[in-house]
Amino acid sequence: MYTLKSTCSTTKARLGQLNTDHGVIETPIFMPVGTLGTVKAVSQDQLVEQIKAQIILGNTYHLYLRPGCDIISEAGGLHKFINWDRPMLTDSGGYQIFSLSENRKLEEEGAHFKSHIDGSKHLFTPENVVDIQRILGSDIMMILDECPPYPSTYEYAKNSMELTHRWAKRGRKQFLETTHHYDHKQFQFGIVQGGTYKDLRIESSKFMADQDFEGIAIGGLSVGEPIPLMYEMADLNTDHLPNEKARYLMGVGTPSNLIECVARGIDMFDCVMPTRNARNGMIFTRYGKVNLRNSKWKEHHDLLDPDFPSDLCNKYSMAYIHHLIKANEIFGLAMASVHNLTFYLWLMEEIRERIKNDTFGEWYPEMSKQLDKKL
Amino acid sequence: MYTLKSTCSTTKARLGQLNTDHGVIETPIFMPVGTLGTVKAVSQDQLVEQIKAQIILGNTYHLYLRPGCDIISEAGGLHKFINWDRPMLTDSGGYQIFSLSENRKLEEEGAHFKSHIDGSKHLFTPENVVDIQRILGSDIMMILDECPPYPSTYEYAKNSMELTHRWAKRGRKQFLETTHHYDHKQFQFGIVQGGTYKDLRIESSKFMADQDFEGIAIGGLSVGEPIPLMYEMADLNTDHLPNEKARYLMGVGTPSNLIECVARGIDMFDCVMPTRNARNGMIFTRYGKVNLRNSKWKEHHDLLDPDFPSDLCNKYSMAYIHHLIKANEIFGLAMASVHNLTFYLWLMEEIRERIKNDTFGEWYPEMSKQLDKKL
Numbered sequence: 001m002y003t004l005k006s007t008c009s010t011t012k013a014r015l016g017q018l019n020t021d022h023g024v025i026e027t028p029i030f031m032p033v034g035t036l037g038t039v040k041a042v043s044q045d046q047l048v049e050q051i052k053a054q055i056i057l058g059n060t061y062h063l064y065l066r067p068g069c070d071i072i073s074e075a076g077g078l079h080k081f082i083n084w085d086r087p088m089l090t091d092s093g094g095y096q097i098f099s100l101s102e103n104r105k106l107e108e109e110g111a112h113f114k115s116h117i118d119g120s121k122h123l124f125t126p127e128n129v130v131d132i133q134r135i136l137g138s139d140i141m142m143i144l145d146e147c148p149p150y151p152s153t154y155e156y157a158k159n160s161m162e163l164t165h166r167w168a169k170r171g172r173k174q175f176l177e178t179t180h181h182y183d184h185k186q187f188q189f190g191i192v193q194g195g196t197y198k199d200l201r202i203e204s205s206k207f208m209a210d211q212d213f214e215g216i217a218i219g220g221l222s223v224g225e226p227i228p229l230m231y232e233m234a235d236l237n238t239d240h241l242p243n244e245k246a247r248y249l250m251g252v253g254t255p256s257n258l259i260e261c262v263a264r265g266i267d268m269f270d271c272v273m274p275t276r277n278a279r280n281g282m283i284f285t286r287y288g289k290v291n292l293r294n295s296k297w298k299e300h301h302d303l304l305d306p307d308f309p310s311d312l313c314n315k316y317s318m319a320y321i322h323h324l325i326k327a328n329e330i331f332g333l334a335m336a337s338v339h340n341l342t343f344y345l346w347l348m349e350e351i352r353e354r355i356k357n358d359t360f361g362e363w364y365p366e367m368s369k370q371l372d373k374k375l
Numbered sequence: 376m377y378t379l380k381s382t383c384s385t386t387k388a389r390l391g392q393l394n395t396d397h398g399v400i401e402t403p404i405f406m407p408v409g410t411l412g413t414v415k416a417v418s419q420d421q422l423v424e425q426i427k428a429q430i431i432l433g434n435t436y437h438l439y440l441r442p443g444c445d446i447i448s449e450a451g452g453l454h455k456f457i458n459w460d461r462p463m464l465t466d467s468g469g470y471q472i473f474s475l476s477e478n479r480k481l482e483e484e485g486a487h488f489k490s491h492i493d494g495s496k497h498l499f500t501p502e503n504v505v506d507i508q509r510i511l512g513s514d515i516m517m518i519l520d521e522c523p524p525y526p527s528t529y530e531y532a533k534n535s536m537e538l539t540h541r542w543a544k545r546g547r548k549q550f551l552e553t554t555h556h557y558d559h560k561q562f563q564f565g566i567v568q569g570g571t572y573k574d575l576r577i578e579s580s581k582f583m584a585d586q587d588f589e590g591i592a593i594g595g596l597s598v599g600e601p602i603p604l605m606y607e608m609a610d611l612n613t614d615h616l617p618n619e620k621a622r623y624l625m626g627v628g629t630p631s632n633l634i635e636c637v638a639r640g641i642d643m644f645d646c647v648m649p650t651r652n653a654r655n656g657m658i659f660t661r662y663g664k665v666n667l668r669n670s671k672w673k674e675h676h677d678l679l680d681p682d683f684p685s686d687l688c689n690k691y692s693m694a695y696i697h698h699l700i701k702a703n704e705i706f707g708l709a710m711a712s713v714h715n716l717t718f719y720l721w722l723m724e725e726i727r728e729r730i731k732n733d734t735f736g737e738w739y740p741e742m743s744k745q746l747d748k749k750l
Contacts, residue, residue, distance in 0.1 A: 041705040067698040323442040330416040
């Protein structure tokens with residue numbers, strides 16, 4: 001499903017394509033997160049026309065609980081339920097269960113957990129998360145994994161990784177033995193774990209590379225560890241992953257994180273940051289980050305960035321958007337969300353152009369610093 | 376500013392036009408409410424392109440407190456602050472102060488009140504609400520009035536009406552003595568009061584008719600009185616208002632209220648109902664009202680009304696919208712808000728067509744009943 005088109009001459013950055021039955025995805029790419037079958041505060045039309053999203057992500061844990069598999073199955077799958085005909089990736093719920101902490105229990109069989117909505121008890125296994133994702137009908141599904149917290153002891157990280165590996169084999173078996181629910185092809189990605197221990201990261205990369213997954217994700221990062229350590233682990237992982245498969249770094253990150261990790265050989269990203277931060281007034285721009293809740297923008301009647309193609313930048317004054325966000329007005333939250341995602345997708349396009357022209361290597365270190373500036 | 380174009384042969388319905396420096400408004404019309412310089416959950420582009428709003432309303436009380444007159448003045452007025460170049464009407468704050476109950480005190484001079492945001496003390500007078508609305512730069516401003524609660528004693532309603540009349544004269548004087556802040560013309564509307572007492576309603580209508588306001592509003596209705604009484608009062612008021620001035624029924628109402636009041640000679644309406652109800656899942660359609668929060672729509676995978684021009688009706692299944700609204704997802708709240716306003720403006724256009732063809736009289740009684748049905 002992945003075609004490597006070209007590589008950067010000075011970094012590990014790769015230009016590629018993912019072929020799915022819902023369309024081709026140009027990589028490196030960022031995937032907006034649509035937890036409950038909607039990218040928060042954004043419409044499907046805006047995703048296509050304004051943000052230019054090529055693929056979005058759905059959360060199995062959330063969708064399984066609400067509206068539930070019956071409803072989505074009746075609708076003919078998640079694409080039809082939410083009226084989205086571009087590619088979609090679903091996670092396995094592993095990360096969400098990990099976040100529940102008190103309300104989950106891991107066993108060899110799978111993960112027992114209590115719903116955050118009504119406290120009801122459920123079990124996710126390597127097999128049934130495949131079945132659920134067959135019903136959801138995503139183009140790319142993920143295996144069930146355990147995401148260990150940071151920091152974890154070596155022993156915990158090792159045992160956890162080994163559990164993820166055993167689950168990976170069971171999940172792949174289930175994937176190969178089940179048929180597609182709908183008329184499009186689904187792919188399955190494995191997930192590398194290993195905490196922040198180099199030998200475990202290498203072992204896990206090699207393990208996942210040895211399976212026949214269509215792509216490989218890097219999990220367990222961006223969970224509280226220092227950023228340089230995250231970069232180091234991602235770099236190490238891609239060193240031991242096959243060139244002919246897509247690499248997806250889960251849950252990352254800031255604009256500079258994306259650039260830095262592309263330089264370390266990553267093809268795919270997802271994160272709630274652009275939409276979550278938008279709702280708090282944190283706006284990403286080419287020149288750095290802006291907190292539009294800050295009262296210093298109260299009387300700033302100029303546009304934020306007249307040449308950037310988003311309403312937030314070129315249509316409404318900073319004073320107006322500051323006012324909307326301070327008053328928690330939905331229009332402000334929505335406009336900020338659309339802007340941040342437009343910016344993320346713009347950045348990925350810029351990255352692809354730079355790799356294509358082979359100017360990425362000289363461009364990214366300065367750009368990475370600039371994106372982290374506070375305006 | 377108002378031109379009467381034609382009248383219905385069997386009811387008091389009127390087809391007309393309002394001419395403002397920001398454009399012509401075809402009446403009867405409904406004005407979406409943009410309390411804080413934004414129609415809740417709706418963008419300015421959606422107001423123009425999808426909803427086809429001809430004029431929107433801003434609340435002086437809310438805008439005066441937040442972002443404040445200084446900011447709006449610096450921006451060059453409310454039109455420029457929110458980037459809206461169509462007509463705009465601002466109320467005087469009278470109704471909002473009335474709603475504060477415990478936190479306001481009326482005196483001859485004006486209305487003392489405490490901010491609902493920070494408890495700070497303020498005074499609105501017939502004169503300074505003109506000054507504030509000069510700064511806001513609305514095309515149509517309203518006089519300061521007292522809106523008595525329902526029920527009120529005859530004595531209270533009479534004294535209150537007389538205060539509103541004295542304030543009306545002071546407000547008009549201030550209007551005539553002040554110049555425009557910006558380069559477009561502003562108009563001022565008087566407000567009829569009188570509680571639910573026929574003789575007071577007639578007296579107040581005649582009083583306002585005798586002043587030289589550019590248009591006349593009917594206030595103090597839709598504050599808890601029975602609907603038939605509201606219709607009776609509106610009917611009585613328009614009997615005593617001049618044909619050559621626009622009549623604006625403030626704060627009304629449901630779709631059937633609009634139809635019934637057009638039949639009683641009203642030209643302009645505003646109400647938060649379409650947007651507020653939308654955020655609670657209450658959707659207005661040609662066939663009646665639908666509560667999309669109701670679990671009976673959970674597995675309803677059809678479109679609500681495939682021939683109605685809104686995304687909520689013709690693009691997403693009822694099951695999906697039910698899911699979004701139950702989960703309080705902004706996309707759902709926004710889509711419902713856009714739909715309800717699109718429906719209100721569609722209804723007003725239908726009404727205008729019916730008056731034009733002189734089929735309004737035979738059409739409206741059945742339509743009014745149909746719009747009140749619960750689906």
